[in-house]
Amino acid sequence: MRICNITKDxxxxxxxxLRASYGEGEFSIADEIDYFPDPAPKDWFWAxxxxxxxxxxxxxxxxxxxxVAELYAPELLVA
Numbered sequence: 598m599r600i601c602n603i604t605k606d607x608x609x610x611x612x613x614x615l616r617a618s619y620g621e622g623e624f625s626i627a628d629e630i631d632y633f634p635d636p637a638p639k640d641w642f643w644a645x646x647x648x649x650x651x652x653x654x655x656x657x658x659x660x661x662x663x664x665v666a667e668l669y670a671p672e673l674l675v676a
Contacts, residue, residue, distance in 0.1 A: 603641040603653065605633045610650050611643055618653075618669035644673065 603611070608629050616624045643653040652670025659665055 598651075599645045600642055601645065602637060602639065603643050603655070604637045605630060605635070607643060608633065610645075611653055614650055614653055614669055617671070618667070644670065646672075 601607070608615070608626065612626050612629075615626070615629060618624075638656070640656040641654070644651050651672040652668070654670075655667045657665045657667070
């Protein structure tokens, strides 16, 4: 298992997980690429196992009192 920071170049590898997380009707890889922060956030991570993306974690600081974390890792969460 390898844990890496998410970069814009990783979005195509993460596309199947992002699409499943958002749902088919709500997801656009073009939007993900257009809105990706630059520079890449230090607190966005993805996990790969033998080159296969198995999950991601993204943190969004909404304001001074609220933060949102998005975790999607179906293969890692199976007991």
